[in-house]
């Protein structure tokens with residue numbers, strides 16, 4: 653990889669109680685690119701994604717070992733402020749989950765908590781910026797006070813993306829962000845992901861190899877808790893080194 657990676661995982665092991673879910677994961681993630689995590693169900697993609705903003709801290713039986721650095725900061729170091737970390741590493745989930753609040757307040761929520769603006773006008777500007785970046789502004793600008801849960805599924809997911817980026821994170825994690833959406837809403841989000849990578853580093857878990865091929869520049873293939881191989885998406889899909897990757901991308905496993 654030519655550029656210094658923004659995220660470096662070294663020998664990451666994850667356990668749920670006695671059960672090991674990830675085994676010595678080593679992965680570098682470049683800035684301002686989209687990296688797809690692919691692999692059969694239960695291989696540990698979501699577990700790895702959730703290590704990157706310490707969401708696994710919320711699971712009592714989960715233990716993470718090894719090192720993950722974001723821009724040279726060890727995010728598991730004792731002095732790390734996890735709330736600040738999560739503002740730097742936003743997350744979008746499978747099912748759109750807007751708060752039962754207005755469209756405006758959904759986006760303003762994070763900036764308010766983190767005290768990112770100092771006036772009403774600044775907040776309005778930030779909400780508009782976030783909604784424009786999330787490709788939703790034109791559809792909602794005349795009804796910002798309406799509830800976010802009243803939007804269509806695809807719009808709700810873009811609202812969740814606006815909410816995630818409103819605090820200007822460096823990294824956005826997306827866990828199968830289109831799995832609850834129809835093909836048209838999916839296509840809109842995929843275009844958006846390509847646009848967003850200009851400002852953010854994106855890591856996406858997807859079950860769709862077509863989606864990984866369309867949206868990502870890098871791909872990492874997981875299998876039974878191991879990272880089998882990673883590299884440029886094109887290489888992974890056209891000339892994988894490992895037979896397990898080959899079998900997965902040709903539909904023989906998974």
Ligand SMILES: Nc1ncnc2c1ncn2[C@@H]1O[C@H](COP(=O)(O)OP(=O)(O)OP(=O)(O)O)[C@@H](O)[C@H]1O
Pocket residue numbers: 668673691692693694695696697698699700711
């Ligand atoms: N909260 C949990 N408690 C116990 N085991 C868990 C928990 N979350 C995940 N696991 C286990 O860890 C392993 C990896 O799961 P994970 O959800 O990371 O896989 P995945 O590749 O994202 O799967 P999928 O594609 O089905 O979402 C699985 O064996 C799963 O059962």
